Amino acid sequence: MAEGGDVEWELSKENIQPLRRGRAISALHQALSQQQDGPNSVINQQRQAFESELRIYDGDDPLDVWDRYIKWTEQTFPQGGKESNLITLLEQVVTRFTEEKKYHNDPRYVDLWIKFAENCPEPLDIYRYMQTQGIGVTQASFYIAWSDEYENQGNCLKADLVYQEGLKKCAEPCDKLLQFHKALQARVSRQVMMNVEEDDSDDEHKQPERVSLANLKHRGKKKAIVPVNRTGAAIKSVSGGLPSRGAPVHGSTSNSRLLIFDENKTQSAGPSEPKLEVWMAPPTSRTKENEQRSEKWCDVKVPLKSKFGHTVMAPPPVKPTFQPFVESDQPPTMTPCKINPTVNTVLTARKPCREETPLKRLQEHHQQQKETESGKPQEQSMYCKELLLSGATEFCFEELRAERYFKKLVHESQEEVKDQKDQASASVSN
Amino acid sequence: MSIFGSSGFGTGGTGVFGSTAADSHNPMKDIEVTSPPDDSISCLAFSPPSLPGNFLIGGSWANDVRCWEVQDNGQTVPKAQQMHTGPVLDACWSDDGSKVFTASCDKTAKMWDLNSNQAMQIAQHDGPIKAIHWIKAPNYSCIMTGSWDKTLKFWDTRSPNPMMSLQMPERCYCADVVYPMAVVATAERGLIVYQLENQPSEFRRIDSPLKHQHRCVAIFKDKQNKPTGFALGSIEGRVAIHYINPPNPAKDNFTFKCHRSNGTNTTTPQDIYAVNAISFHPVHGTLATVGSDGRFSFWDKDARTKLKTSEQLDQPITACCFNHNGNIFAYASSYDWSKGHEYYNPQKKNYIFLRNAAEELKPRNKK
Numbered sequence A: 001m002a003e004g005g006d007v008e009w010e011l012s013k014e015n016i017q018p019l020r021r022g023r024a025i026s027a028l029h030q031a032l033s034q035q036q037d038g039p040n041s042v043i044n045q046q047r048q049a050f051e052s053e054l055r056i057y058d059g060d061d062p063l064d065v066w067d068r069y070i071k072w073t074e075q076t077f078p079q080g081g082k083e084s085n086l087i088t089l090l091e092q093v094v095t096r097f098t099e100e101k102k103y104h105n106d107p108r109y110v111d112l113w114i115k116f117a118e119n120c121p122e123p124l125d126i127y128r129y130m131q132t133q134g135i136g137v138t139q140a141s142f143y144i145a146w147s148d149e150y151e152n153q154g155n156c157l158k159a160d161l162v163y164q165e166g167l168k169k170c171a172e173p174c175d176k177l178l179q180f181h182k183a184l185q186a187r188v189s190r191q192v193m194m195n196v197e198e199d200d201s202d203d204e205h206k207q208p209e210r211v212s213l214a215n216l217k218h219r220g221k222k223k224a225i226v227p228v229n230r231t232g233a234a235i236k237s238v239s240g241g242l243p244s245r246g247a248p249v250h251g252s253t254s255n256s257r258l259l260i261f262d263e264n265k266t267q268s269a270g271p272s273e274p275k276l277e278v279w280m281a282p283p284t285s286r287t288k289e290n291e292q293r294s295e296k297w298c299d300v301k302v303p304l305k306s307k308f309g310h311t312v313m314a315p316p317p318v319k320p321t322f323q324p325f326v327e328s329d330q331p332p333t334m335t336p337c338k339i340n341p342t343v344n345t346v347l348t349a350r351k352p353c354r355e356e357t358p359l360k361r362l363q364e365h366h367q368q369q370k371e372t373e374s375g376k377p378q379e380q381s382m383y384c385k386e387l388l389l390s391g392a393t394e395f396c397f398e399e400l401r402a403e404r405y406f407k408k409l410v411h412e413s414q415e416e417v418k419d420q421k422d423q424a425s426a427s428v429s430n
Numbered sequence B: 001m002s003i004f005g006s007s008g009f010g011t012g013g014t015g016v017f018g019s020t021a022a023d024s025h026n027p028m029k030d031i032e033v034t035s036p037p038d039d040s041i042s043c044l045a046f047s048p049p050s051l052p053g054n055f056l057i058g059g060s061w062a063n064d065v066r067c068w069e070v071q072d073n074g075q076t077v078p079k080a081q082q083m084h085t086g087p088v089l090d091a092c093w094s095d096d097g098s099k100v101f102t103a104s105c106d107k108t109a110k111m112w113d114l115n116s117n118q119a120m121q122i123a124q125h126d127g128p129i130k131a132i133h134w135i136k137a138p139n140y141s142c143i144m145t146g147s148w149d150k151t152l153k154f155w156d157t158r159s160p161n162p163m164m165s166l167q168m169p170e171r172c173y174c175a176d177v178v179y180p181m182a183v184v185a186t187a188e189r190g191l192i193v194y195q196l197e198n199q200p201s202e203f204r205r206i207d208s209p210l211k212h213q214h215r216c217v218a219i220f221k222d223k224q225n226k227p228t229g230f231a232l233g234s235i236e237g238r239v240a241i242h243y244i245n246p247p248n249p250a251k252d253n254f255t256f257k258c259h260r261s262n263g264t265n266t267t268t269p270q271d272i273y274a275v276n277a278i279s280f281h282p283v284h285g286t287l288a289t290v291g292s293d294g295r296f297s298f299w300d301k302d303a304r305t306k307l308k309t310s311e312q313l314d315q316p317i318t319a320c321c322f323n324h325n326g327n328i329f330a331y332a333s334s335y336d337w338s339k340g341h342e343y344y345n346p347q348k349k350n351y352i353f354l355r356n357a358a359e360e361l362k363p364r365n366k367k
Helices: A004-011 A025-034 A042-056 A062-076 A086-096 A107-118 A123-133 A140-152 A156-168 A174-197 A294-299 A358-374 A385-389 A397-429
Strands: A379-381 B041-046 B054-060 B064-070 B076-083 B088-093 B099-104 B108-113 B118-124 B129-136 B141-147 B151-155 B164-167 B172-178 B181-186 B190-195 B201-205 B214-221 B227-234 B238-243 B254-257 B270-272 B275-280 B287-291 B296-300 B305-309 B317-322 B328-333 B351-356
Touching: A004 A025, A025 A062, A042 A062, A042 A397, A062 A086, A062 A107, A086 A107, A107 A123, A107 A140, A123 A140, A140 A156, A140 A174, A156 A174, A385 A397, B041 B317, B041 B328, B054 B088, B054 B099, B054 B328, B064 B088, B064 B099, B099 B118, B099 B129, B108 B129, B108 B141, B118 B141, B118 B151, B129 B172, B129 B181, B141 B172, B181 B214, B181 B227, B214 B275, B227 B275, B238 B275, B287 B317, B287 B328
Parallel strands: A379 B270, B041 B088, B088 B129, B172 B214, B275 B317
Antiparallel strands: B041 B054, B054 B064, B064 B076, B088 B099, B099 B108, B108 B118, B129 B141, B141 B151, B151 B164, B172 B181, B181 B190, B190 B201, B214 B227, B227 B238, B238 B254, B275 B287, B287 B296, B296 B305, B317 B328, B328 B351
16 A cells, blocks of 8 residues: 555654544645645645635634634644644634634534643643533533543543533433443443452552451351452443442442442442532633743733833733632632642742633633723723734734735626626527 | 826815814814825825925825825825735835835735836735835845745846845734845734845844734934834834844833823723834934824934824824925825724725924924
8 A cells, every 4th residue: 555645644653643533644645745845835825715714704603714724724734733823723713702602512612622622731621611601511522522531530430420411411412422421431340340450559549358268257147147248340240341230338438549330329429510610710721831922911901010101011020910810719729739838838839820821811801891890990902803813823904904805806706707607608598 | 297197086286275174084184185095095105305396105905006296385286196906005215216116915016117107017926015115225226025925025126036035934014124224024023124235134133022013113213324223113002112232222222102092091991002104204313103093193212202192083094204304294094904894984085194294393302
């Protein structure tokens, strides 16, 4: 199968990020061969076309443009990375339509959120936020992705709870949800069985071991019945990894953190389903340390900014120039602080939301609306920021106007061609 | 110069000596140029001192560039007009005043010979040309064009191929040339200084002193009439004054806010407007800025003070320039697209105003 084009793909295998849905091989070849081209390559033209479309689009379904643009970006830049601007685009599309209820359960939009979450250091926060905003709550893909994340972090209980939540909400497509749920349970039970087979001394928690050749305290008064002391894998039935329906056995609750799911068990152990916390503001999504993006700095509108005409060239780096995320009902510092501050004062708890993030901006949007009521001085840019800063690159006013001008030209020339055709056919028919 | 008859000028002839009613299209009661373009004016340029009298050219989004003679009594006489196949984004004069160079969205630049009223194409880019300037060096003369195709090209007008092509990190948004210095501001807040002696070459890339999109740039000169720095305007009401080799950069370079509303009123949000153009007075060294808010302001950068702010026009001011001796200040009132397509009203008239600039731009403190 080693034709000319295929060899190229083979040579760059490690540079190609896998996509969940796989890559179209033709797009892959094209992308790889065109990576070397100069500024006027087909790729740049296509990208420019998307950027214009984003700004000119007048129709009812703006999400469609973003969706196609992002899918094109994924296919065209197999190695991901900064050049693709994929993360920028994901941030933008996610933030932009967060108020649009009609998109909240649109499978495309939910998929974009999931892609975005996957590119963040704390995807769980993103999923929780989505839930509180009602984004994706009737989409199976949302619960699947969320549960996957829990599973990756080793929290299979939560992973399972997520599926339960999805089933409760009748997420569509239902059979897919069930299928993935079952697969999770299968994995979990296999995992447990494997864990038990390995040397148990590695485990943090003590696994109740069945002591062999020991005296078993008999139970029962009249008849001495050998007590049943099953541990680990023996608790579960072997068939397909489905949990046993029996009553809980001694010691099972003190088992490893992989708590075995039992439908009939009351869920007293472990936290209940994820609370629908009132999110005053969404959590951080990314730590952007080295990217300097001027537009986002000045998106930050906070009382700290000088309002008396002092020239504030750049905010002092020490103070955060934006409101740190404050979750209601909880203390300000929310990142898990394993170091006891009274003991060790060297490392202070990391303040959340240190850098500008897209969800941070969402928060500011909410907060700004509150601040205008409180009368704090605000600044308002009197130009179409959204249009200019849309997509992966910025436009200036003239570029915006030029795009519309060219679009009109194209439209007019198409009309002309159509007219000519009509005339030609009319004259023929006469 | 003879009068060139061309279509589309309507009834030319006598100028309007300002309107007596204080309506908002001309609150400063300045002289209205006759037969203004039919669409937004993108650039204005006065003739160089080598040409007797004052001639003003203005390019517009109606694909045309027009030339008027400004007479000493303030009357403006439409002279001639040339067309491109796309909106005109910039225009400039040759140093001897015989030619006008125009740059357009149609990716070409043209040389317009005013004596023969012929125009020919002298440059070609892969994208719209945003900036065009004439360079007169002791050993060469050429045209510099900056385009959205991220290149800066230099053209000897006699050859279809550029004498030089320099790659830029991003699309050219604005540029200025005062020999031997050229400054180009690009997208993504890029800022590059070029030196033009012997042949153009990149001199330095500068970290932008502004946090927002660059919109306009103008070079200023020192007391010895040598270019020494530039003023850079952004899309959010701020101008940076930047010296190339200042004795004390931290103190000498500074930025100031402009084109904002509700300065002292803290209860309502402050509206911030884009700075559309900057021009330096050729004699006094003071500068004028025009903005999306429909105002123009005069500033003294050495005294760091504002000299004057105009009343608010009912449209943004998109372009401005001084004539060669600094007596006339021209500014254009038209829609700059700052709020996108929805706010565009093709029926709204566009204006160019002329104002006497001899007194108002005198510097505040004599050093």
